[in-house]
Amino acid sequence: MKPALNSHLKLLRKLGQRKYREKEQLFMIEGERAVEQVLENGIIEVESVFVEEGKAISYPLLANSFSLLKDMLNELSDTESPQGILAICKMPKPISIEGLCNVESGVIVATNAIQDPGNLGTIIRTASWFGCNAMLFGKGTVDAFNPKVVRSTAGATGVLPYLGGDLNEILEQLEGNDWDVLLLDGNPGSQPINKIPKSKKTVLVVGNEANGIDTSLINPKRKRVLIPSNEGIKTVESLNAAVATSIALWSVNN
Numbered sequence: 001m002k003p004a005l006n007s008h009l010k011l012l013r014k015l016g017q018r019k020y021r022e023k024e025q026l027f028m029i030e031g032e033r034a035v036e037q038v039l040e041n042g043i044i045e046v047e048s049v050f051v052e053e054g055k056a057i058s059y060p061l062l063a064n065s066f067s068l069l070k071d072m073l074n075e076l077s078d079t080e081s082p083q084g085i086l087a088i089c090k091m092p093k094p095i096s097i098e099g100l101c102n103v104e105s106g107v108i109v110a111t112n113a114i115q116d117p118g119n120l121g122t123i124i125r126t127a128s129w130f131g132c133n134a135m136l137f138g139k140g141t142v143d144a145f146n147p148k149v150v151r152s153t154a155g156a157t158g159v160l161p162y163l164g165g166d167l168n169e170i171l172e173q174l175e176g177n178d179w180d181v182l183l184l185d186g187n188p189g190s191q192p193i194n195k196i197p198k199s200k201k202t203v204l205v206v207g208n209e210a211n212g213i214d215t216s217l218i219n220p221k222r223k224r225v226l227i228p229s230n231e232g233i234k235t236v237e238s239l240n241a242a243v244a245t246s247i248a249l250w251s252v253n254n
Contacts, residue, residue, distance in 0.1 A: 004050055004066040012076050018143045027145035030078060030086040037155030038089060044158035045090040052084030078147040091145060095134060095161035097170060101177040105200045106133040107252055112167055112217060113140030113208040114241060121152020122242035123206060128156040130249045135160050138167030168216060171203060179203050181222040184248055185213045186238050190224040193251045202252050206245050
C-alpha cells in the first residue's frame with residue numbers, strides 16, 4: 001500500500017467543509033464497518049481508501065488505497081476514538097422531481113429542518129432499512145454528507161435516492177401525482193398514526209427537533225399524525241425525532 005500524498009491530505013482536510021464537498025462532489029466515510037459496507041454494496045463510488053499504517057483490515061480494499069500515519073488519521077478523524085480507516089466517495093446525484101412523481105407506490109421520508117447530525121443519520125439509516133423510495137431534505141436540514149451525519153448512517157449514505165430544496169414546492173408537486181403527505185406532529189389535533197387509513201403512496205414529514213413541523217407546511221389536505229403513548233403512562237413530553245420516525249415508518253409499512 002502506497003503512502004498518501006500531500007494532495008490527498010489537502011483534499012481530506014477540505015472535505016470537512018460543506019462548500020468544498022459541494023464543489024468537489026466528494027465526501028468522507030469513516031470507520032471499519034461503514035467503509036466495509038459501502039465497498040460491499042457498491043451503490044456509491046468509492047474513489048480512494050486511507051488506512052492507518054500497519055493496521056490490518058479483514059476485507060478487500062481498493063487498488064486505490066493508501067497508508068497514513070496514525071497521528072495524521074487522528075487529525076483528520078471526526079471521532080474521539082478513530083478506527084484507523086476512512087474513504088473518499090463520490091456524491092451521488094440527486095433524483096429529479098419527475099423521477100419521484102413517477103414512482104407508483106411506496107414511502108418517502110422528508111425532513112423539515114432537522115438540525116442534529118445524529119438524528120438525520122439515524123433517520124437515513126432507518127429509511128434505508130424500511131426500503132423507502134427516497135429522502136427529501138428541506139431547507140434548514142443539516143447537510144446529509146456532513147461527516148457526523150455520514151457516520152450516523154453506518155454505511156447507509158447514498159443508498160436511497162435524495163432531493164433537497166423547498167419542501168412545500170416539492171410536496172405540492174408530489175401531491176399533484178397522488179402522493180399523500182403525513183406530517184409527524186405531536187401537537188393537539190393530530191391523529192394517531194396507527195389509526196389512519198394506509199396509502200399506496202406516502203410522504204412522511206419529520207419536523208425540527210425543537211419546533212416541530214413548520215406551520216407553512218400545514219394545510220387541510222395534509223394529515224397531521226402522532227405516535228400515541230400508552231394511556232396513563234406518559235412521563236415525557238415528546239419522542240426524539242429519529243425514534244419517532246422509526247416508529248412511524250414501522251406503522252406505515254405494516
